[in-house]
Amino acid sequence: MKNAAYNLGVADAIKSQRNPKCHFSNPYYFANRPASAAIVTEKKNEYTKNLLKQIDANSKLAKKKKENQKVLEQLERLQLKQE
Secondary structure: HHHHHHHHHHHHHHHHHHHHOOOOOOOOOOOOOHHHHHHHHHHHHHHHHHHHHHHHHHHHHHHHHHHHHHHHHHHHHHHHHHH
16 A cells, blocks of 8 residues: 555656646736837837937037038138128
């Protein structure tokens, strides 16, 4: 009987090693959580807006530099004419 009980214990141990059960519980569902796709698209839109703002700022800065350079060139011409 002792031998049979030992063999049964060994058989159960081998069986449990072959088919390990998952220790994770069922996932939770959060009702107020937005869908992942909505979050991703919202962030993409935010990044796009920020990039467009940066492009606008850079183009305005470049235009201003060109205008300032033109004004300086005109002033130099006037000075040369006066001399």
